[in-house]
Amino acid sequence: MSDQTPEDCKICALFCDSSNFCATLSPPELVSLSAKSQTTTFKRGQTIHDDLIARWPIFVIESGVMSLQHLLNDGRKTIAAFYTRGDVVDMRNSSNRKVGHLVALSKLKVCKLSPRIFESIVHSNPRARSVIWDSLRDQSFRAIDHSSDLAKKQALEKLASFIFECSHRNPGKSKKDRVEIPARRLDLAEYLGMQPETVSRCYKILEDQKIIKVSDLSLIHILDTPALRQIANGARAEQTITAGTRPNLKMRSAG
Amino acid sequence: MSDQTPEDCKICALFCDSSNFCATLSPPELVSLSAKSQTTTFKRGQTIHDDLIARWPIFVIESGVMSLQHLLNDGRKTIAAFYTRGDVVDMRNSSNRKVGHLVALSKLKVCKLSPRIFESIVHSNPRARSVIWDSLRDQSFRAIDHSSDLAKKQALEKLASFIFECSHRNPGKSKKDRVEIPARRLDLAEYLGMQPETVSRCYKILEDQKIIKVSDLSLIHILDTPALRQIANGARAEQTITAGTRPNLKMRSAG
DNA sequence: TTGGATTGTTGCTACAGATCAAAATGAATG
DNA sequence: CATTCATTTTGATCTGTAGCAACAATCCAA
Numbered sequence: 372m373s374d375q376t377p378e379d380c381k382i383c384a385l386f387c388d389s390s391n392f393c394a395t396l397s398p399p400e401l402v403s404l405s406a407k408s409q410t411t412t413f414k415r416g417q418t419i420h421d422d423l424i425a426r427w428p429i430f431v432i433e434s435g436v437m438s439l440q441h442l443l444n445d446g447r448k449t450i451a452a453f454y455t456r457g458d459v460v461d462m463r464n465s466s467n468r469k470v471g472h473l474v475a476l477s478k479l480k481v482c483k484l485s486p487r488i489f490e491s492i493v494h495s496n497p498r499a500r501s502v503i504w505d506s507l508r509d510q511s512f513r514a515i516d517h518s519s520d521l522a523k524k525q526a527l528e529k530l531a532s533f534i535f536e537c538s539h540r541n542p543g544k545s546k547k548d549r550v551e552i553p554a555r556r557l558d559l560a561e562y563l564g565m566q567p568e569t570v571s572r573c574y575k576i577l578e579d580q581k582i583i584k585v586s587d588l589s590l591i592h593i594l595d596t597p598a599l600r601q602i603a604n605g606a607r608a609e610q611t612i613t614a615g616t617r618p619n620l621k622m623r624s625a626g
Numbered sequence: 627m628s629d630q631t632p633e634d635c636k637i638c639a640l641f642c643d644s645s646n647f648c649a650t651l652s653p654p655e656l657v658s659l660s661a662k663s664q665t666t667t668f669k670r671g672q673t674i675h676d677d678l679i680a681r682w683p684i685f686v687i688e689s690g691v692m693s694l695q696h697l698l699n700d701g702r703k704t705i706a707a708f709y710t711r712g713d714v715v716d717m718r719n720s721s722n723r724k725v726g727h728l729v730a731l732s733k734l735k736v737c738k739l740s741p742r743i744f745e746s747i748v749h750s751n752p753r754a755r756s757v758i759w760d761s762l763r764d765q766s767f768r769a770i771d772h773s774s775d776l777a778k779k780q781a782l783e784k785l786a787s788f789i790f791e792c793s794h795r796n797p798g799k800s801k802k803d804r805v806e807i808p809a810r811r812l813d814l815a816e817y818l819g820m821q822p823e824t825v826s827r828c829y830k831i832l833e834d835q836k837i838i839k840v841s842d843l844s845l846i847h848i849l850d851t852p853a854l855r856q857i858a859n860g861a862r863a864e865q866t867i868t869a870g871t872r873p874n875l876k877m878r879s880a881g
Numbered sequence: 882t883t884g885g886a887t888t889g890t891t892g893c894t895a896c897a898g899a900t901c902a903a904a905a906t907g908a909a910t911g
Numbered sequence: 912c913a914t915t916c917a918t919t920t921t922g923a924t925c926t927g928t929a930g931c932a933a934c935a936a937t938c939c940a941a
Contacts, residue, residue: 439770441771443783443860444856445860445861447778447860448778449773449777449778451771451774452770463760463763464760464767468764468767470767471770471774494749494755500749505719507762507763507766508716508719508762509719510766511762511765511766511769512725514766514769515694515706515726516696516706516725517769518706518769518772518773519706521773521776521777521819522704522706522776522817522818522819523698523702523703523816523819561778562777563777564776564778601699604698605698605699605700606699606700
C-alpha cells in the first residue's frame with residue numbers, strides 16, 4: 372500500500388482518460404482526494420478481504436481484472452461480474468447484503484478512495500456526479516445484459532456475445548478486429564455459466580468456421596464480424612458441440 | 627396521464643414509505659417535483675414506448691410489476707429484470723445502449739419525474755441522494771445476484787432462489803411464509819431462463835416434497851424454509867425433473 | 882352463464898452440454 | 912535445459928431439461 376500524491380494522480384492513466392471520474396476533478400479536489408487515497412496491488416487469485424472492503428468500500432481499478440464471485444454450497448463457482456480499468460466499484464452496502472467475494476483474476480492494481488472525500492466531491496462537483504452516476508448505471512445495465520445472455524442463449528451464442536463485450540470494453544487497443552480476452556478458460560467458463568471443456572469446443576467451432584482466429588490463449592482476431600454478430604444475437608446453431616461429428620455446421624435461417 | 631399535486635403525493639403510498647426516495651423530500655421539494663410529475667397507467671402486456679422514455683427517462687413504480695425484456699433474433703425472449711413498487715427506474719442512457727423493452731406484466735402505475743427537478747433535488751438534498759444512490763446500487767447487485775443464479779444453478783435451485791427473492795422484495799405483506807409470486811408461469815420461465823413446463827415440474831417437486839404449498843397460481847406458502855434455503859444455495863437435487871419416475875427425491879449431502 | 886382463447890400441466894423423446902478420463906500444451910522452477 | 916505442475920484440449924458417455932403434443936384449467940368477452 373502506498374499513499375497517493377497529486378503528482379502520482381497526474382501521471383495515472385485514469386487521470387488522462389477524459390471519460391473517467393478522476394479526470395473530472397478540479398485541482399483542489401485532486402489534492403484532497405489523493406491525500407486520502409491509497410493504491411494496493413494484488414496477485415492473481417488473491418481475495419480482497421472483507422475488512423479491507425469495510426474500511427475502503429470505494430475504489431477504482433487502475434489496471435488488471437477483478438471478479439465478483441459467488442459460491443454455491445457444493446462448490447460450484449460463478450463469476451458474476453468483471454471489473455476492468457477505470458471501473459469505480461462501490462461496495463458500501465456489502466454489509467447488508469451478501470454480494471460475494473472480490474477476487475483478482477490477474478495482477479491487479481486498485482486505487483482506494485476515501486469515502487468521505489468521494490462523497491463531498493460528488494456533492495459539490497456536478498460533472499463528477501454525472502460521470503459517476505452514468506458509470507454506475509452502466510454497470511447495472513451491463514449486469515442486466517449479462518443476465519439475458521445467460522438466460523436463454525446457447526453456449527456458442529454466449530461466447531460470441533462475450534467476445535463483443537470484451538471488444539466494447541477495450542475500445543482503445545489498436546485495431547477493432549483484435550480482441551483481448553482478459554481471462555483464462557476456466558474463468559471464462561465461470562462467467563458464462565458453462566464448463567471449460569465447452570468453452571474450448573466453442574472456440575474450436577468458431578475457428579473451424581473461419582469466424583475467428585485464436586492466436587494466443589488471451590488474444591483472438593475476428594475474421595467475420597457479421598457472422599459472429601449473427602450468432603451473438605441468437606441465430607441458433609444447428610449443431611451440437613459434441614466432439615467432431617459433423618465437420619461444418621450451418622446456421623438455421625435467422626428470423 | 628394526470629399531473630400530480632402535492633396533495634396527491636401526500637396520500638401516495640410511496641410518500642409514506644420511509645425508505646423511499648419520495649419520503650426524503652422537504653415540503654418545498656415535494657411541491658416543485660409534484661408540479662412537474664405525472665402518473666401513467668399501463669395494462670398487462672403494454673410496452674412503454676421509446677419516445678415516452680426519451681421524454682421521461684426517470685420514473686417510480688407506484689404499483690404493479692414492470693419487466694425489462696430482451697429479444698433474440700429467432701424469437702427467444704428473456705425477462706432480464708423485474709421492477710416493483712418503489713423502484714426508481716433511470717433510463718437516461720438508454721439511447722446510447724440498447725437496454726431492451728419495458729413491458730408491463732400486470733396493471734401498472736408509474737409516476738414520471740421531471741429529470742431537471744430530480745437532478746436538482748439530488749444536488750441539494752444529501753439524504754435524497756443517499757437513498758437514491760443506495761437504491762441504484764441495490765438494483766445493480768440484484769442484477770448480479772440474478773446472473774449468478776442463472777449461470778450455474780439447476781432449474782429447481784433457480785426456482786427456490788426466486789421464491790426467496792420474491793419474499794425479500796415484499797417484506798410487508800403479512801406473514802413471512804406466505805409469498806406472493808408477481809408473475810405468471812411464462813413470465814417466470816422467461817426470467818429464470820427455463821421453459822414454462824420446467825417451472826411447472828419444479829413446483830410439483832417442491833410440493834411433493836412438502837417444502838411448499840401452492841394455493842393459487844400467484845401465491846405460495848413455504849412449509850420448510852431450511853430445506854428450501856438448502857436447495858436455493860445449491861444442495862444439488864439427486865433427481866431429474868422428468869415425469870414421475872421416483873416418487874421422493876433426496877438431496878446429496880451438501881458440502 | 883356460455884363458448885372461445887389463453888395459460889398451465891403432464892407424458893414422452895431427443896439433444897446440448899455436463900461429466901469423467903486422459904492426452905497435450907503451456908508456465909514455472911531449479 | 913530438463914522437470915514438475917497447472918491449464919487447456921480432445922474423446923466418449925451420461926443426464927437435465929428443452930421441445931413437442933395433448934389435455935386441463937383459467938380467464939375474458941359477449
